[in-house]
Structure formats: structure tokens, C-alpha cells
Amino acid sequence: MNQKEESLKAPAAEEKHKEKETETLSETNEKDGKKKWFRFNKKLSNDRIRMVPIWVRLLIILGLFLISLIAGLIVGYALIGEGKSIQILNWETWQSLFNFMNGK
Template structure:
């Protein structure tokens, strides 16, 4: 440590600092390599091939909704309503229901 015109110059030059500098360099290199591998893995993830395309997923969902609605009508009319389940799918049944609803207005 030197004192020069009101300033303290504290440069320590020992052999102990050199191994620390080497370890810092190793850490920096490891971090850089990790970042580059992360970037490469992100680039690989961007190219994704879907097994089921989105348009087919939407079609499947719409078909499942329609099937569940039909099953609900058949169960509701046939089991709960004590009617024949096949009658729930006939046009005349629905026309009768629509006439009952419009007549009440």
C-alpha cells in the first residue's frame, strides 16, 4: 500500500489472486456455454410437429359436443322423461316441443 499525494493506492499483487482469476474465467466460460446450449435448445423447440393438427382438434371437439348433446337429449327424453329414446331424434317430437313453446307466448 502506497500513499501518494493524499491518495491511497492499494494494489495487491500476490500469487493468490491468479488462481482466483483463473476460476473466474472458468465460471464465465461455463456460463457462456450454458447460455449457448439454452439458445440452441430453444431453437430446437421452435420447430414442433403436432401429431394432431389444430383444425382436426377443433373438429374433434365440435363432434364430441354434438355427440354429448344428442346423448343428453336421448337420455333426458327416454330415461328421465319416460318416453322412447328413439322418439327423441324424430322431427315430429321437436316440432311438437316447438309448438308448445310458441303457444305459451
């Protein structure tokens, strides 16, 4: 076989493979009597079990956000504000900051 014959044969084989997949998928679809959507790539199927549920992931992201916010406040107040780092967590510090912003 020369290269032209091989290049012509390769796409035809791929098309036959895709046709076979669609036929088997339509057959299983007809058996159930329900309309289903299929993906041709089996790696992308939604049949996997999640190790960590989505709501736990959201809680983890929210927790990491709060930790980074508090760490940023502490570092910023200690370096830029030249105050004691833990003092930013006191309500009196925030009250004096709001009074300063409002001109009181």
C-alpha cells in the same frame, strides 16, 4: 469448502451459464440479420412437429360435442320425459315441443 462459499458460488455459476446462452443466441441472431425471440428452456421451443394438426383437433372436439349433445338428449328424453329414447331425433317431436312452448 464450507456451506457459505458453496452457496455464493452456485448463483455465480448459474449467471455465467445464462450469460453464455444469451451470447450464443445473440451471435446466431446477428448472423441471420433478423430479429428473433428465443426461449431459454429448450423443452419449450416451437421446433416440434405436431402429430395431429390443430384443425383436426377442432373437428374432433366438435364431433365429441355433437355426440355428447345427442346422447344427453336421448337419455334426458327417455328418463325425464318418459318417452321412447330414439323418438327425440324425430322432427315431429321437436315440432310438438315448439308448439307447446309457444302455446299453440
